[in-house]
Amino acid sequence: MELGRCSILTRIHQALACSPTNREHELALDRETDHCVEGYVGFIMVQKLNGRSTGDVMIPPANQHKRPALSWALKITSVPVLGKFRPTVGQCCQQCTPDSLLHHRKTFGQNPSLGFHNILDINETHTRYRGWLVRRLCCLLFVSGCKVDPSPVNSRQERVCQSNRVREALTADPKTPEGGDSQGQLHPLSSFHPMINTCISPSLLRCVGWLMIKMFTSVFGSIQVNLNHFVALHRATEEGSLLVYMYVRQSMVDSAVLALVLFCNDLRVPYTICPVQINNSFLRSILQKIGVILLPPFAATEHDAEMDSIYSPVMTSLVRELLHEGQPLSVGVSAESGQGGQWLARIRQLIKEGFVPDVTLVSVGISYDRVPETRTHVGWLLRCLLSLLWRKPEGIVRIHLAQPFSLKEMYESGRCRVVEWRPLQDLLLPVILDNRTDSELGQRKMSWLLPSHDAPGPKERTHQERDLSIAIIVHLIFSATSCMAVMSTSLLSSLLLYRHRKGVSMSVLCRDVAWLTEELLFRNKDVGFGGSLTEVVHHSLALLAPHLIIAVMPSRKDPLVVPRPTLAATLHLNQQAQIVTHAFILEAVGACAVSAMLYEVAGSGVSGKVRSDSIDGGKVKGDLEFDVVLLQSELTERALQLCHLLPPGFTPPCQSSQNFALDAIDSLVRCGILIMEEVPRDNPICDFWKREGALTWTTTDEPYQSDSDCEELELCSYKISQPSQCPDMLFFLCSMLAGHLRTLCWTTSFLDHLHTPLPEACFMTQLHLHLCDTANKKQQHYESCSQEAAHTAVRTLIDLGVLMEEHNEDGVFLGLTSLFLLPENRQKVQRFISQYLYN
Structure with a gap:
C-alpha cells in the first residue's frame, strides 16, 4: 500500500526512531568510534574559524510535531557516528606531477583544518557593520564588499583578428573574399566580435552575484566548500599563476556554482566556456558582460561550432589574449564525449608555441544531492525568481577544489606516457575472434576524445601530440571525478539499484547505509553528509521519494522501500549512483572477472557444488560452496580485458592496465571475497631466499614495475570464500558495471x-x-x-x-x-x- 509523500516520510521517521535494529547498530557504531586508528575518517569535523564554528553540513532531523517532515527550518543538531578524521582528496598526481605535489607540501605542510563553510549562509558577521538594518541587508552588503577585478577589453578584438593564426585561417577559407581590403577580410569575423569582446563588469557581476545567491537559496539547502582548498589558490594568485579550473559537466548550474564560490571567497571570477547555445539576445548580452564565452549564433551545438574552419583559430587566439591579461578560465569536460577537452588542447598548444609560459590547472569536484533541472531561456529564470516566494530549498552541493598543478610539468617531463596506447581492436579482437587466452599489453587509445577537427593547429595533428593531449584530458576527468564527494542520495541509490532492486526493509537499509559509508571512508572517499544515521536516511528518502515506492503495511512496523520500475526513476538512480561505482571500480572489475571465470567453469562442467540452486535475480538463497580453483593469471587476464571496455574516467590513466588488473584481483582478497591458496611445490612462493634469481635486480624505464611482476602468477590461485554474505557482495559489485x-x-x-x-x-x-x-x-x-x-x-x-x-x-x-x-x-x-x- 503506497501512501502520500509527507505522511509516509513521517511514519518512516517514527519507524527509524523506534527500530531496534537501528538502535543497536548506532550503539555499535558509537563503540567503534572509541577504537578509531589514525587515518580513519568520519562524518563530522567541526573547527573554529574567526571565532565562529564551521563544520560539515548536517542533515536536518525530521520533527513532525513542530513542522512537516520535509522542513529545512528546524534547528539542526548532530552527533558524530564515525571516526574523527576526514580523508584528504584532490592531491596532485604523484606519478605525473611530483614537483607540484612537493611544492604544495613544502609551502603549506600540515595546516590545521579550517572546516567547511556554506556560502549561502550570509549574516552580519560577514560584513563590517552591525545592527538591525544590517541583518536584513547583509547579503547585499556582503556582495558589494567582495573583491572584483575589472576586465577591460581595450584592443583585444584587433589583436585577435590580426593574429597570424586567424589570418592563415581566413586565407585558407574558400568563403573569404579574395583580394579585399582589411574590412573585407574581417567580414567573416563579424559573428565572432561579441565573443571576443566578452568582459567582466564589476557592478553587473555584483548584481548577478546577489541574484544568484537568492536563486540558489531557493534551490539548495547549502553549498558547502572546503576552506582549506582556498589557501593554495590565494597563494597561487599572489604568485601570478594563470589558473584554469576544470570540472566534469553534469548540469548548466556547474559553471555558475563554481563562479559564485570563487566570487564569495575573493578570488577572480573566471571566464567561463558555455557549451550550450543561448538564443535570447538579452540573456546573451548579460552573460557576455560577466565573463561567459558563448557559442557563435550560427552554431546550434558545440560540435557544429568546432566544424567551422575559422572558429578554432579565433578561439585559440582569444584564449591566448585572455591568458596574457592574467584572466582565469573555467572549462567543463564531458566524460562521455570528451567535448570541452579541445580547450585544454588549445592551452597546451599555446604553451608549446611559447605564447604562454605555463598554466596552473585546478580540478574541481562538484557533487549534488540532486542534480538540478535547468533551462536556458528567460522564462525559466523568471519562474525561478517567482519560486523564491514559496519554494523550500532541497538538496546539498559539495565542492572540492583539488591541489593546483603545472600543465607544463605534466606534458614536458614525459611522465604522462602514451607509448603503450594501442587501438582497442588490436587489444581485444585476437581474444574475441581467435580465442587467444592472453591479450596484448597496452592501454586503450581513445582518439574520439579529441577529434581531428578539434585539433588547434597543424603541429597538433601528429599522433603522439594528439595522444598526449588526450591523455591529459582523461587524466583531468579522472582527477575531477576522484575528488567528488559521495552524497547521501548517491549512497542510497547505489544500494537500491545494485543490491536491493526488489525492495528492502528500512532496518536492513539503515544497516547497509552504515556499512557502505564505512567502506567508502576506508577507500579515502569523502562523503558530503553528516549527522545521525536516522537523519541521513530520512533526508535521502525525502529527496528520492518521487523515484521510490515506500509502503507501510499494518502487519509490520518496518516500512518497505522499492525503486520504481520505470525508465525515469531508474535513470535518475543510476545517475546518482555513478560516483559510488567510481569508488568501487577496482572491486567491480575484479568481481566481473570472477563472474566470467565461474561462467566458464559452469559451462565446462567442472565440479562446483552449490548447496542451493535457487538464484532469484541478483539475490542468492542459501550458501554457495565452490570447489573451484581460480588461477591468478587467468583472473588477471579477464580483468585486463574488461578494463579496456570501461568508459574514460574510471581507471587511472597514469597506471598501466596490467597493474590495474592486478590491483583489481588484490582488492577482492582485501574484501574477503577471494582467499589466496598456494599450489603445492618444493619451494613455497613466499620463500624468496630459496628461489633462484628471485632477488636479481633488473634495469627498466617502466615506472609501474612492481614486485608482483617477478612472481610466477600461474602458481598463485584463489578460492571463493564461504561466508554467507560473500555471494551478495559479489553480485553487488558485479551490478555496478552491469x-x-x-x-x-x-x-x-x-x-x-x-x-x-x-x-x-x-x-x-x-x-x-x-x-x-x-x-x-x-x-x-x-x-x-x-x-x-x-x-x-x-x-x-x-x-x-x-x-x-x-x-x-x-x-x-x-x-x-x-x-x-x-x-x-x-x-x-x-x-x-x-x-x-x-x-
Whole structure:
C-alpha cells in the first residue's frame, strides 16, 4: 500500500526512531568510534574559524510535531557516528606531477583544518557593520564588499583578428573574399566580435552575484566548500599563476556554482566556456558582460561550432589574449564525449608555441544531492525568481577544489606516457575472434576524445601530440571525478539499484547505509553528509521519494522501500549512483572477472557444488560452496580485458592496465571475497631466499614495475570464500558495471537489424529506441537505456572495429565493417561481453 509523500516520510521517521535494529547498530557504531586508528575518517569535523564554528553540513532531523517532515527550518543538531578524521582528496598526481605535489607540501605542510563553510549562509558577521538594518541587508552588503577585478577589453578584438593564426585561417577559407581590403577580410569575423569582446563588469557581476545567491537559496539547502582548498589558490594568485579550473559537466548550474564560490571567497571570477547555445539576445548580452564565452549564433551545438574552419583559430587566439591579461578560465569536460577537452588542447598548444609560459590547472569536484533541472531561456529564470516566494530549498552541493598543478610539468617531463596506447581492436579482437587466452599489453587509445577537427593547429595533428593531449584530458576527468564527494542520495541509490532492486526493509537499509559509508571512508572517499544515521536516511528518502515506492503495511512496523520500475526513476538512480561505482571500480572489475571465470567453469562442467540452486535475480538463497580453483593469471587476464571496455574516467590513466588488473584481483582478497591458496611445490612462493634469481635486480624505464611482476602468477590461485554474505557482495559489485555491459550487448544485437550505413543521428535514434524497447519487454534494466550509455557503447564498438565511420558531404554515416558483416563474428563479440554479466 503506497501512501502520500509527507505522511509516509513521517511514519518512516517514527519507524527509524523506534527500530531496534537501528538502535543497536548506532550503539555499535558509537563503540567503534572509541577504537578509531589514525587515518580513519568520519562524518563530522567541526573547527573554529574567526571565532565562529564551521563544520560539515548536517542533515536536518525530521520533527513532525513542530513542522512537516520535509522542513529545512528546524534547528539542526548532530552527533558524530564515525571516526574523527576526514580523508584528504584532490592531491596532485604523484606519478605525473611530483614537483607540484612537493611544492604544495613544502609551502603549506600540515595546516590545521579550517572546516567547511556554506556560502549561502550570509549574516552580519560577514560584513563590517552591525545592527538591525544590517541583518536584513547583509547579503547585499556582503556582495558589494567582495573583491572584483575589472576586465577591460581595450584592443583585444584587433589583436585577435590580426593574429597570424586567424589570418592563415581566413586565407585558407574558400568563403573569404579574395583580394579585399582589411574590412573585407574581417567580414567573416563579424559573428565572432561579441565573443571576443566578452568582459567582466564589476557592478553587473555584483548584481548577478546577489541574484544568484537568492536563486540558489531557493534551490539548495547549502553549498558547502572546503576552506582549506582556498589557501593554495590565494597563494597561487599572489604568485601570478594563470589558473584554469576544470570540472566534469553534469548540469548548466556547474559553471555558475563554481563562479559564485570563487566570487564569495575573493578570488577572480573566471571566464567561463558555455557549451550550450543561448538564443535570447538579452540573456546573451548579460552573460557576455560577466565573463561567459558563448557559442557563435550560427552554431546550434558545440560540435557544429568546432566544424567551422575559422572558429578554432579565433578561439585559440582569444584564449591566448585572455591568458596574457592574467584572466582565469573555467572549462567543463564531458566524460562521455570528451567535448570541452579541445580547450585544454588549445592551452597546451599555446604553451608549446611559447605564447604562454605555463598554466596552473585546478580540478574541481562538484557533487549534488540532486542534480538540478535547468533551462536556458528567460522564462525559466523568471519562474525561478517567482519560486523564491514559496519554494523550500532541497538538496546539498559539495565542492572540492583539488591541489593546483603545472600543465607544463605534466606534458614536458614525459611522465604522462602514451607509448603503450594501442587501438582497442588490436587489444581485444585476437581474444574475441581467435580465442587467444592472453591479450596484448597496452592501454586503450581513445582518439574520439579529441577529434581531428578539434585539433588547434597543424603541429597538433601528429599522433603522439594528439595522444598526449588526450591523455591529459582523461587524466583531468579522472582527477575531477576522484575528488567528488559521495552524497547521501548517491549512497542510497547505489544500494537500491545494485543490491536491493526488489525492495528492502528500512532496518536492513539503515544497516547497509552504515556499512557502505564505512567502506567508502576506508577507500579515502569523502562523503558530503553528516549527522545521525536516522537523519541521513530520512533526508535521502525525502529527496528520492518521487523515484521510490515506500509502503507501510499494518502487519509490520518496518516500512518497505522499492525503486520504481520505470525508465525515469531508474535513470535518475543510476545517475546518482555513478560516483559510488567510481569508488568501487577496482572491486567491480575484479568481481566481473570472477563472474566470467565461474561462467566458464559452469559451462565446462567442472565440479562446483552449490548447496542451493535457487538464484532469484541478483539475490542468492542459501550458501554457495565452490570447489573451484581460480588461477591468478587467468583472473588477471579477464580483468585486463574488461578494463579496456570501461568508459574514460574510471581507471587511472597514469597506471598501466596490467597493474590495474592486478590491483583489481588484490582488492577482492582485501574484501574477503577471494582467499589466496598456494599450489603445492618444493619451494613455497613466499620463500624468496630459496628461489633462484628471485632477488636479481633488473634495469627498466617502466615506472609501474612492481614486485608482483617477478612472481610466477600461474602458481598463485584463489578460492571463493564461504561466508554467507560473500555471494551478495559479489553480485553487488558485479551490478555496478552491469548497466554498461548490458548496453554493449544490446547494441551488438541491434546491429543484426542494420543492413546499410545510416546517418549518425538516425543511427543513434534507432539505437535508443531499440534499447528502450528491449528494456520494456524485459520490464527491467532501464539503466542501460540512457542516451549517454548508447553513445558510449557506439564509441566502444567503433574502437573495437565492429562499426566504422564514413565521412562524406552529407555528414557522418555509421555502418558495419566487412569483418563483422558475418553474424557469427557479431555473436562472438556479444558472448565475450555477456560473460561478465553475472545473471
